[in-house]
Amino acid sequence: MVSTAVSLCGIRMDNPVMAASGTFGYGAEFADLYDINCLGSFSFKGTTLHPRFGNPTPRIAESASGMLNAVGLQNPGVEKVIEEELPRMRAFFSKPVMANVSGFALEEYVETCRLLDGQEQVGWLEVNISCPNVHGGGMSFGTCPQSAAEVTRAVKAVCKKPVIIKLSPNVSDIAAIARACEDAGADGLSLINTLVGMRLNLKTRKPILSNVTGGLSGPAILPVALAMVYRVYQAVRIPIVGMGGISCARDVVEMMLAGATAVQIGAANLVDPYICRDIIEDLPAVMAQLGIHNLNDIIGGAHS
């Protein structure tokens, strides 16, 4: 018998596999397909204080081993999430959920986090300071240590639940930003968000995405994510949620060896809606094959 349970910021999870924000909505589309209570948890669609339509279409483009998205944080706003999405979610998901929050000003982050922190179903806050697809907010908070620390401090001041800061890979020194968040009181870090990328339409000779650039995700970015998780693990003591191109149980093990306590599956959900369930089912056999009895034993295993 192998043990897949882990603990993230003091909350026990049956397994380390979560669905990543923006690829799983508020869970309903997947709950129609399988019992999503098999997940460790999931991070719901990035939520802002006010409703957002996001960017005009086209919002999606493709690459050899991944995809670009420039959705631009479409969401119904925190009020509707609390009044409609969370009560609906209660019917099909009984575990603590991760609330993903974005903002365009410090006060928006604070107010949205404060409101979601008060919701019983919410286990963790995941504060996205790394969205590459919105202007005048999002990623701009996550690209320098001072502003990342400022958001962290402000959110921590109003939240009782663990606050996880989601970091951007589009920076010169991710370890410095990680340390700044830790020093400001972050309970955990999640990384990586998508990498800025672009595709062009050869007929129109213009960028495919209406937003010009988008965020690259999928298997193409797994090595980038592993390198950054590895680096951040050496820089901080708080737990890391690792993500970026994970597509199978072996990738999960690899990400945990690099330093992740839990992992998130993103783009793969869009190609194979059953992928999270399949990875969770495959995990014990892969562990047995690799001589792993308890997943906790391998967190950061590459560093020892």
Place this chain on the structure above:
Amino acid sequence: MTQGQYIVISNRPIAAATWEMLLAGDTSALTRPGQFVNLRTGGHYLRRPLSVCAWDDSRLTLIYKVVGQGTDWLSERQAGDPIDMLCGLGNGFDTGLSGQHPLLIGGGVGLPPLYQLARQLVQEGKQPRLIMGFNSMQEVFYREEFERLMPVTVTTMDGSCGVRGLVTEVPPEANCTYFYACGPSPMLQALCGCLAMPGQLSLEERMGCGFGACMGCTIRTRLGDKRVCKEGPVFLKEELIW
């Protein structure tokens, strides 16, 4: 929605760069004409959405245009090859609103979903008509199949077959009170502008997942923001904003 391996029964060219593929597999998730499938092609990360042309209990027909590497790969599949597919996506056409004499208008590879729609309308005792538009005679497909069901008018841009010009050149019959359309976006927009009657239009958009998870295909409508893959691809004329 179902996910599974579908087996190619036949795959053949039926017009210029246009192919018809017949597949065997679980069609139980298909409930309305106008729904689509999302299939995996070799060498591509994202699936390819294709509208379903026709189906029965165990088989479905897809018609596609070879426009890039994904559809090129598809055209190389042979009888017996498996294809990984999500089946039964989207809302599809509502035949309840059609009236007795609905007008069907299809442009190019927008035509396939109108085939199952026409079969269903005829089955319901209605008398549909079809206007099918192409660039030229070489692109015309399924003319005989459609003509077995209803009167058909062909238009071509170059005049090499039927009426010269766009589908909008053909005035609708006086007894038509409702229309169904699928085709390129400029065609759909033009139809909304020139047809006074109400109708339903099937839209196309770049998609991430095809089943409502990623918000990659959301458009603004008069009835709120809607995902083309989930609340669509079929929309009422009066809810669309051009």
